[in-house]
Amino acid sequence: AQSVTQLDSQVPVFEEAPVELRCNYSSSVSVYLFWYVQYPNQGLQLLLKYLSGSTLVESINGFEAEFNKSQTSFHLRKPSVHISDTAEYFCGGGAQKLVFGQGTRLTINP
């Protein structure tokens, strides 16, 4: 069965600290992998995606994710977070349709 698992439901960090949001996927959804961000009362916005090629993908606002086939993981990282990064983050994967994980709520403390 297709599945995407986000290992942490909540991640609290201090401002300017590094953060990692963990995502594992089943092999059936590994064709394309995505990270989306959801701010309160809004829809999901595409953050970054892995399609093929380089296993490290970056977004325009400092996030990066690494595709690791041997560990079936696609963890999201940022070296220094800002208050504005407070949101819920969803990992998704699939070929014909996207299956999403349960989400990780990132809270930034000043």
Added chain:
Amino acid sequence: EAGVAQSPRYKIIEKRQSVAFWCNPISGHATLYWYQQILGQGPKLLIQFQNNGVVDDSQLPKDRFSAERLKGVDSTLKIQPAKLEDSAVYLCASSEGVYYGYTFGSGTRLTVV
């Protein structure tokens, strides 16, 4: 380009009533999806359209939920009759293909009381 439009933004109904949601995708996007997002959970696919044909509705509770996409553009999702457990945000998304990622609307928050 204009985004995915959804209406209404919020809806409160009593159980056993009916409700309908509307979605206007990005122009030219052949694929349209409806997702259900229950509080604290990730989005779950209800139905996928390719133009005006259904590609996947395996997780749509067909005894109460229905959806259509007329002329391959706008789509409506209907619930009749609603149950308390249908309280959720209903997200519409459109895409040129999974390879390009999805564009989501802001969603409709449904509360069934």
